[in-house]
Amino acid sequence: MTVDPALPILSPVEARVLGVLVEKQRTVPDSYPLTLNSLLAGCNQKTSRQPVMELSEAEVQDALESLRRRSLVDETSGGRVLRYGHNADRVLRIPSQSLILLTVLMLRGPQTAGELRIASDRMHNFADISSVEAFLDEMAERAAGALVVKLPRLPGARESRWAHLLGGPVAAEVLAAAPAALPAGATDAGELAALRERVDRLEAEVAALRGALAKVCGELGIEAG
Structure with a gap:
């Protein structure tokens, strides 16, 4: 690589x-x-x-x-x-689907293909995990050089995680680090990701409302509080 x-x-x-x-x-x-x-x-x-x-x-x-x-x-x-x-x-000269996966890796750190599919949902709806893996494999095997790397599977893990390479080679501590512990009440990474997505959706709605308010205030010539 x-x-x-x-x-x-x-x-x-x-x-x-x-x-x-x-x-x-x-x-x-x-x-x-x-x-x-x-x-x-x-x-x-x-x-x-x-x-x-x-x-x-x-x-x-x-x-x-x-x-x-x-x-x-x-x-x-x-x-x-x-x-x-x-x-x-x-x-980067990559399709939008690849850029979205790369973005999630930049924002959330190493993720499995399944986690990436859930985390990407608001930006792009991947049909299945296989389609996520296809874009990841394409970025990992670019002739010009890899953009992502598949990390060694951690002991006890069912899936390997992926990491981006825009910051250079993956640090040793990232290779060895286990995913963040799940909070009480979350049974798996998918459930936790779904919870995060609901929070993100609410944050996005609040941001959109703030943007609309700022636009109206600007048209009226007043400063938004």
Whole structure:
């Protein structure tokens, strides 16, 4: 397995910022491109993020500038504030389904194909796990270099996890780390993922309502509280 030398090597913060931009483009399109405040909130979400981060505005701005220099992010002016969008699909030259899987890996860390299918549901409805695996295999076997890697199966695990390679080779501690423990009452990863999806859907609805409110306030010339 080789990693494409032409690909950008992203820091954890850059991967989080890029992942949020791709995710929000598909889950809250009315609010995309994102303002800095919306992007910061998405980066610091407590759900559907592994690891959970507490980034500052300055850290997100630095990551945006770095991504912009590598053509992965565009900056546009919308109303009174700057907005940010991604160019990941064009730079990486992969289909949208592959980009969605890559995004989930950037935002949630290593996942099995089954977990990826559930976590991707709001961005794309994969027909079955086999279709997820087909896109993963394609990214792992790219002639120019792999974008993802299949990790060794952990003791007692039924499925192998996948990890992205946009941050460079997978660290040894990631290879050895077990998935996060399930909370009380969750019987398996699928149930936990479904719970996370419901929370994400509610967060998306709140974000959409906030975006609509901001738009109305802007048209009326008043500042949203």
